[in-house]
Amino acid sequence: MTVQQTIRTQLPHVTTPPSPAPILELGMAFWGSKALLSAVELGVFTVLGQGPRTGRDLEAALGLAPRATFDFLDTLVSLGMLARDGAGEAARYGNTEATALYLDRNSPGYVGGILEMANARLYRFWGDLTEALKTGRPQNEIKHSGRPMFDELYADPARLEQFMAAMEGISRGNFIAFAERFDFSPYRTLVDIGGANGLLSSIVAAHHPHITARSCDLPVVRPIAERRIAARGLADRVTAEVVDFLTDELPQADVITMGMILHDWDLAHKKMLIAKAYRALPEGGALVAIENIIDDDRRRNVFGLLMSLNMLIEFGDAFDFTGADYAAWCREAGFRHVEVIPLGGPASAAVAYK
Numbered sequence: 001m002t003v004q005q006t007i008r009t010q011l012p013h014v015t016t017p018p019s020p021a022p023i024l025e026l027g028m029a030f031w032g033s034k035a036l037l038s039a040v041e042l043g044v045f046t047v048l049g050q051g052p053r054t055g056r057d058l059e060a061a062l063g064l065a066p067r068a069t070f071d072f073l074d075t076l077v078s079l080g081m082l083a084r085d086g087a088g089e090a091a092r093y094g095n096t097e098a099t100a101l102y103l104d105r106n107s108p109g110y111v112g113g114i115l116e117m118a119n120a121r122l123y124r125f126w127g128d129l130t131e132a133l134k135t136g137r138p139q140n141e142i143k144h145s146g147r148p149m150f151d152e153l154y155a156d157p158a159r160l161e162q163f164m165a166a167m168e169g170i171s172r173g174n175f176i177a178f179a180e181r182f183d184f185s186p187y188r189t190l191v192d193i194g195g196a197n198g199l200l201s202s203i204v205a206a207h208h209p210h211i212t213a214r215s216c217d218l219p220v221v222r223p224i225a226e227r228r229i230a231a232r233g234l235a236d237r238v239t240a241e242v243v244d245f246l247t248d249e250l251p252q253a254d255v256i257t258m259g260m261i262l263h264d265w266d267l268a269h270k271k272m273l274i275a276k277a278y279r280a281l282p283e284g285g286a287l288v289a290i291e292n293i294i295d296d297d298r299r300r301n302v303f304g305l306l307m308s309l310n311m312l313i314e315f316g317d318a319f320d321f322t323g324a325d326y327a328a329w330c331r332e333a334g335f336r337h338v339e340v341i342p343l344g345g346p347a348s349a350a351v352a353y354k
């Protein structure tokens, strides 16, 4: 008996039962996800950046055992992550337009840092989601140490660099869209709080020559930001500074940005950061939260909702939020007007004007 026939027998009131395929596809979606993450880890797209290769060539270049070479590569073809010309042993595999741009480590558009971190850290930590849901406790490196998340994460220099690359991968497109869509003409100065390697400050300064920007983060992050800002040739208008937003007041500026900062914290800390930004802005100044802002109805922004579960895994009490949530917190702090600017994809810039 087919699944459909069984359902018809057991649930006679259901005349045309829905297909179980979407349920099964979603349930097994981690197979495809892990195939992509392993491909990034192995450097498949970077090797193919030098030109198309046969399966056996790739097998040798990547150090694969022969058993699964074609299963692996053809899976990536079927997922739209590789192109293939021909069939069988003679077939040649190559990057698609998108994987050449975004997943070849030698491409300036590389966004694989977030996938490298997902592979090295999040994939395993998400295996304990059920425990997180039952306890409300984080499931990452701090699960047993109990140390503050960034102290633990940054204790290992390689993990610090990996996190910076991950942030660059997930945020670059959002920051470019923000620099293009937000009206910077009334403003001169920008302070980016939790600015990581200075990417937001650099992108805004590059798009708007009248803007001077300060990227503020923890002491261990500053040398990385200084290096990246100098490499982008923007050191005359972008500086990297140490500001601990938990203990320090925020530097004054016309625009204060926070890229994926508020979602790292519980409600009391979110409100504390918004209040600090209000104090540091002039009349007419703007606080901009660039986040995967969840739609007010909490139905459509799948990535934003999953990101909030990721904050459970990473921090426990941290969470993502809707535009309406943000507007309420900002009005409570004294801001007079809030707008949400979609940035394409799941992210938005939520702007509060003083």
Ligand SMILES: C[S@@+](CC[C@H](N)C(=O)[O-])C[C@H]1O[C@@H](n2cnc3c(N)ncnc32)[C@H](O)[C@@H]1O
Pocket (backbone or CB within 6 Å): 150, 167, 168, 171, 193, 194, 195, 196, 197, 216, 217, 218, 221, 243, 244, 245, 246, 247, 258, 259, 260, 261, 264
């Ligand atoms: C999720 S990352 C976001 C990075 C970047 N804004 C983006 O959107 O890609 C959070 C950032 O907050 C920084 N951070 C964490 N605690 C901080 C603190 N107490 N003071 C300043 N920065 C902090 C981290 O170092 C990290 O760069």
